[in-house]
Amino acid sequence: MAVLAKKSRYLNTYKNKFLMIVKTTKFVGSFVTPLQCPKPNMPEFAFIGRSNVGKSSLINMLTGHKALAKVSNTPGKTQTINHFLINDDWYLVDLPGYGYARVSKVQRAKWEKFIRNYLHKRANLQCVFLLIDSRIPPQDVDIEFANWLGGWQIPFVIVFTKIDNKKYKPANIEVFRQKMLETWEEMPQTFLSSSPKRLGKTEILAFIDDINQKFKPLEEEEMVEIAADKKVEEEKERERIEKARAARAVEKEAAYLAKKEKAKLKEKAKERKKKRK
Numbered sequence: 001m002a003v004l005a006k007k008s009r010y011l012n013t014y015k016n017k018f019l020m021i022v023k024t025t026k027f028v029g030s031f032v033t034p035l036q037c038p039k040p041n042m043p044e045f046a047f048i049g050r051s052n053v054g055k056s057s058l059i060n061m062l063t064g065h066k067a068l069a070k071v072s073n074t075p076g077k078t079q080t081i082n083h084f085l086i087n088d089d090w091y092l093v094d095l096p097g098y099g100y101a102r103v104s105k106v107q108r109a110k111w112e113k114f115i116r117n118y119l120h121k122r123a124n125l126q127c128v129f130l131l132i133d134s135r136i137p138p139q140d141v142d143i144e145f146a147n148w149l150g151g152w153q154i155p156f157v158i159v160f161t162k163i164d165n166k167k168y169k170p171a172n173i174e175v176f177r178q179k180m181l182e183t184w185e186e187m188p189q190t191f192l193s194s195s196p197k198r199l200g201k202t203e204i205l206a207f208i209d210d211i212n213q214k215f216k217p218l219e220e221e222e223m224v225e226i227a228a229d230k231k232v233e234e235e236k237e238r239e240r241i242e243k244a245r246a247a248r249a250v251e252k253e254a255a256y257l258a259k260k261e262k263a264k265l266k267e268k269a270k271e272r273k274k275k276r277k
């Protein structure tokens with residue numbers, strides 16, 4: 001099947017250099033479904049990319065915090081959808097990474113389901129920042145993810161991370177661009193970043209600020225619809241938990257009866273043995 005040429009909403013022509021100041025940051029919570037997430041009444045920006053690419057570090061760098069988001073050398077540190085409220089005005093979202101080799105197939109499928117569900121359903125999501133490691137050549141999994149975002153028309157931009165590292169090669173970025181242009185009409189907006197050197201901060205915050213200024217809150221009707229969906233989802237979750245609890249109780253009861261039966265049989269066998277003597 002031929003791949004359709006895709007065009008990003010945010011092209012590589014962005015010029016705003018105004019620096020947004022991050023005055024306040026607040027960790028709102030960790031969630032596993034979009035319906036658990038905070039009310040979608042403010043613009044939201046999500047950070048995604050392979051495990052260990054530097055998502056959490058970039059969030060800390062942008063907000064000027066050392067440990068707002070959890071950073072780790074061990075891939076797979078972030079496991080949930082984490083919301084940070086910035087300046088009481090917009091959300092930054094730290095997501096778990098993909099492509100971590102050591103997770104099981106079941107875990108990977110679970111990740112895909114819940115991340116894709118979030119990216120599809122989050123009504124206030126303005127832009128996804130897709131982070132790519134600038135130290136290595138393009139990875140299929142990254143190109144596939146970009147194409148998936150494009151296919152679903154989820155707006156995204158690209159951030160090449162770790163440009164301070166001695167393994168950073170500009171040629172990797174060029175090859176990535178060429179790969180993207182095999183299926184994209186134009187390259188989405190791209191940024192270069194280094195969390196320890198605080199590179200890319202001005203540009204990324206200015207980009208976010210620009211979108212925030214154009215943000216139109218959802219209509220009341222949409223909010224009511226989302227709240228209704230949330231109720232249905234919560235009810236389903238309650239039922240699921242109740243069913244699981246009931247199933248566990250049945251299992252426990254069956255195990256207890258089996259144990260009792262086994263003890264009875266053992267007792268009978270003992271008696272028979274005694275009689276034979």
Ligand SMILES: Nc1nc2c(ncn2[C@@H]2O[C@H](COP(=O)(O)OP(=O)(O)OP(=O)(O)O)[C@@H](O)[C@H]2O)c(=O)[nH]1
Binds near residue numbers: 051054076097098164
């Ligand atoms: N040199 C350099 N190292 C970085 C940079 N960003 C992150 N790191 C390091 O890369 C490792 C992973 O960083 P994280 O921010 O935890 O990566 P992540 O993408 O959030 O990882 P997961 O949550 O596991 O998916 C840490 O050891 C960071 O210190 C960067 O810009 N430059």
Ligand SMILES: [Mg+2]
Binds near residue numbers: 070077078095
């Ligand atoms: Mg992380």
